[in-house]
Amino acid sequence: MEKSLILVGTQWGDEGKGKIVDFFSKKFKAVCRFQGGHNAGHTIYKEDEKFVLHLIPSGIFYDHVSCFIGQGVILSIDSLLEEIKQLEAKGINLEGKLRISRYCSLLLPIHAKIDQLREDKKNSIGTTRRGIGPAYEDKTARRSIKAFDLEDRELLEQKLKDLVQYYNFQVESIHDSEPFKYEEVLANLISSYEEASRYFGDVTDSLEEIYEEGGHILYEGAQGTLLDVDYGTYPYVTSSNTLATSVGVGSGFPKSIFSDVLGVAKAYTTRVGAGPFPTELFCEEGEKIAELGHEFGATTGRPRRCGWLDLVALRYSAKLNNLTNLCITKLDVLDSFENIKVCVSYQIDEKETSFKSRQLHKVEPVYKEFRGWNCSLDACKSYDELPAEAKSFLEYIEDFVGVKISLISNGPNRDDLIHR
Ligand code: IMP
Numbered sequence: 001m002e003k004s005l006i007l008v009g010t011q012w013g014d015e016g017k018g019k020i021v022d023f024f025s026k027k028f029k030a031v032c033r034f035q036g037g038h039n040a041g042h043t044i045y046k047e048d049e050k051f052v053l054h055l056i057p058s059g060i061f062y063d064h065v066s067c068f069i070g071q072g073v074i075l076s077i078d079s080l081l082e083e084i085k086q087l088e089a090k091g092i093n094l095e096g097k098l099r100i101s102r103y104c105s106l107l108l109p110i111h112a113k114i115d116q117l118r119e120d121k122k123n124s125i126g127t128t129r130r131g132i133g134p135a136y137e138d139k140t141a142r143r144s145i146k147a148f149d150l151e152d153r154e155l156l157e158q159k160l161k162d163l164v165q166y167y168n169f170q171v172e173s174i175h176d177s178e179p180f181k182y183e184e185v186l187a188n189l190i191s192s193y194e195e196a197s198r199y200f201g202d203v204t205d206s207l208e209e210i211y212e213e214g215g216h217i218l219y220e221g222a223q224g225t226l227l228d229v230d231y232g233t234y235p236y237v238t239s240s241n242t243l244a245t246s247v248g249v250g251s252g253f254p255k256s257i258f259s260d261v262l263g264v265a266k267a268y269t270t271r272v273g274a275g276p277f278p279t280e281l282f283c284e285e286g287e288k289i290a291e292l293g294h295e296f297g298a299t300t301g302r303p304r305r306c307g308w309l310d311l312v313a314l315r316y317s318a319k320l321n322n323l324t325n326l327c328i329t330k331l332d333v334l335d336s337f338e339n340i341k342v343c344v345s346y347q348i349d350e351k352e353t354s355f356k357s358r359q360l361h362k363v364e365p366v367y368k369e370f371r372g373w374n375c376s377l378d379a380c381k382s383y384d385e386l387p388a389e390a391k392s393f394l395e396y397i398e399d400f401v402g403v404k405i406s407l408i409s410n411g412p413n414r415d416d417l418i419h420r
Contacts (some may be wrong), residue, residue, distance in 0.1 A: 004028075004217040004259035006244040009224030010317035012233075014297070015264040016329035016409060017246040018042030021058035021220045023407075024262075028079040029215030030066045031059030032207065035240040036222035037074040037107055037135065038083075041298025046412055048379040049090070057220050059072045060092060066210070068203050070285035071103035072240065074135040075147065077192040078109070080199075083201050092356060100196075101203040101252060102151075106146035107135040108189065110167050110180055112410060114164060117175040124237055126273025128299050136229075136239035138163070141184035147200050150193045160186055207253035219247050219256055225263075225317040226364030229322045236275025244321040263323040263403065265314055267393075270304040272297050279343045293333040306371050308341040308367065316355040318401045327407040328394060332377045333418075340393060341367040344400065368397070383420045410419025 005024060008017040022044045025031050038054035045051075046061055059065035069075065084094055097280060111131030119129055129134060138144040140388050143163055149156045161182055168179040207217060226232045228242040240246070244261045268289055268291070271277045280286070286306045289295065295304035318326070334340050346353050346363035353363060373387035380386050386394075386408075398405045408418040 008221035025059035031057040032068040040222035070251035071101040204252040329409040
């Protein structure tokens, strides 16, 4: 590996990034999360044991890898502590391996409650109900409690009082719900922080040190391009910038922007929550993809909506992220399909339109059909061993998107990977 690498999802999240980050981690000195929060759910299988990471970077399983959480991440200390405990219970040692930016805005139980109250109303976004939106709102509105605020008790108390007052007005007047108790919120926050305080530090300095010593860094994106708060299917998006270009601000290390960018895409498309999804299938084929792909959310357990691979959207993602390479995951899920489709254009009233259309919910997908390979890809260890039908499918994607496919995942296990 020549350079540092940014790994991003190119669809609506759940592209199977956890396994790919896990694979690359062993080649890097450090892995850094730079946006999102514990709405992410990165699934990794280690010696047949399943791990789902929400906040902690997927490099944590390797002793030589240092893990960082940059300031672009919205941090629930409670969720972090829970994750640390789960990892420690399974013998994973975190001592001296995890550093979190003091600049992180904190996600408090208040934010989760507000998210849930809003989601219970009509026209919801279908969020993970973790409080991500309200916590990012506070950050932008300059109301956030930052991790470094815990270093100054007087300042913390003033800020937290204002925050509780702000939300109590909302819960009482809009949601007709119980107000938050300031003393309780403060006590919980202080005790959680005390438990986690040894993990906070200066991420910028540490990443710079690693980089200056010639170490390469893997930047682990969460969610996916089409959920980006600016360039995704707004308002049906998450509240952070998920694009590779947000890595400089989110990690706090400006040289991160000179990294290669690997985009991860499933061989089909899924989405959780509400919002437009041009290639969504409402028939048996969609159900078959869901079943064979085990398409249930890693964070919430919600069933995912499923559809064919959307190359219009993938090409849009490739451009926005300036991808240097592509990784196609879950190719094996399509093993038993007689025919496989990919969307090659969108139409509204028989006129071609693009992903940038404000009427994505109305577009009719135009498909190209491929003959399926109709056999198991289990035994394929190299690109040459793939059936001709699978190769034509992959090469068509590559040509359409204009980015080389350098990695293919053909099963859930760590070594089910084909390099190219
Ligand atoms: P939030 O990020 O919880 O506010 O949710 C906003 C939207 O992003 C919803 O449609 C969620 O389902 C989606 N979302 C958030 N995180 C993920 C993820 O890790 N994978 C897939 N979808 C996600």
